[in-house]
Amino acid sequence: MGIFFDIIGALVIRGTMVVIIISLTLSLHATLNERTMQARLKQNLAMTTDILKTDFSMIGHGVSTAGTAMLAASSTDLRFRADIDDNGIMDTVYYYLGPVAELATTENPNDRIIYRRVNQQTAREVGRGITTLSIIMYDVQGRVTATLANARSVQIGLIAQAGAPVERGYVKRYPTSSWELRFYPPNL
Numbered sequence: 001m002g003i004f005f006d007i008i009g010a011l012v013i014r015g016t017m018v019v020i021i022i023s024l025t026l027s028l029h030a031t032l033n034e035r036t037m038q039a040r041l042k043q044n045l046a047m048t049t050d051i052l053k054t055d056f057s058m059i060g061h062g063v064s065t066a067g068t069a070m071l072a073a074s075s076t077d078l079r080f081r082a083d084i085d086d087n088g089i090m091d092t093v094y095y096y097l098g099p100v101a102e103l104a105t106t107e108n109p110n111d112r113i114i115y116r117r118v119n120q121q122t123a124r125e126v127g128r129g130i131t132t133l134s135i136i137m138y139d140v141q142g143r144v145t146a147t148l149a150n151a152r153s154v155q156i157g158l159i160a161q162a163g164a165p166v167e168r169g170y171v172k173r174y175p176t177s178s179w180e181l182r183f184y185p186p187n188l
Contacts, residue, residue, distance in 0.1 A: 034166040038175045041129065045160045045177050048114065048127030053181065055093055055116070056156060058082045060187030062090060069188050070148040073135045078156075082187075084118065091118050095126070097133050106163030108174050114158075131176075132159035138182075155182040 060069030062083030072079040077096035084091050098113040110131045117123040136144055137151035145151060157180040165172035 030166065030168065034175060037162045037164070037166065038177065041160055041162050041175055041177045044127060044129065045158065045179055048130075048160075049158065049179050049181070051116065051126050052095070052156060052158075053183075055082075055084060055095075056154065056183045057185060058084050058187075059154065059183065059185040061086075061185070062088070063187055068149070069185075070137070070151050070154075073137060073148065073151075073154075075135070076133060078135050078154075093118055094123075095133075096123075097130060103128065103163065107165060108161055108163050111161055111163055127158075127160070129160045129163060130158055131161045132157070134158075134180075152188055153182055153184045154188070155180065 059080045059082055063069045063081050069081050070079075071081060071092065077094065079092065079094045081090055081092055083089065084093060094117040096115055096117075098115055100110065100112055102113055103111045106129075108129070108131075111129045112131065113125050114127045114130045114133065115123040116126045134155075134157035136155040136157075137146070137148070138153045138155070139145040139147075139150045140152045142153075157178065159176060159178045161174040161176050165174050
């Protein structure tokens with residue numbers, strides 16, 4: 001009879017150890033998945049912001065009339081003038097967020113594509129997974145302004161989220177990465 005209890009006890013201990021090992025493996029897998037998604041998201045956002053930094057630092061480059069470089073700014077788009085390819089011809093650069101429906105294949109209901117269009121060329125995708133684009137303009141005294149002609153610096157912010165959520169127990173969340181920078185274009 002004692003041997004029987006020893007065998008049952010050994011099976012219970014082994015079963016408990018197997019359950020612990022499986023739960024640890026699942027937890028490590030979820031953490032690895034989350035970290036991989038976060039790293040990919042940051043890498044994609046870094047590539048997007050490299051393009052933005054180049055263009056936004058040139059706002060107004062080559063514009064002869066002061067106060068005419070900024071053409072439009074809202075929570076979903078920004079349009080400005082600059083000679084971005086330094087060929088002496090003024091270009092109109094337009095950044096905008098596409099509709100949410102474009103990324104309907106992802107699980108994230110809020111992610112969008114950010115586009116860049118120069119003059120009348122076809123718009124090109126600059127980044128995906130962007131959920132928020134914020135544009136704040138400042139006047140010469142550093143105060144927030146909504147008047148395009150008074151803008152002397154521009155703060156751009158992006159928030160990007162992964163297309164699929166990470167699940168931790170009963171909680172689903174989308175890995176998020178953000179970027180924000182204030183530009184002081186010399187020709188604005």
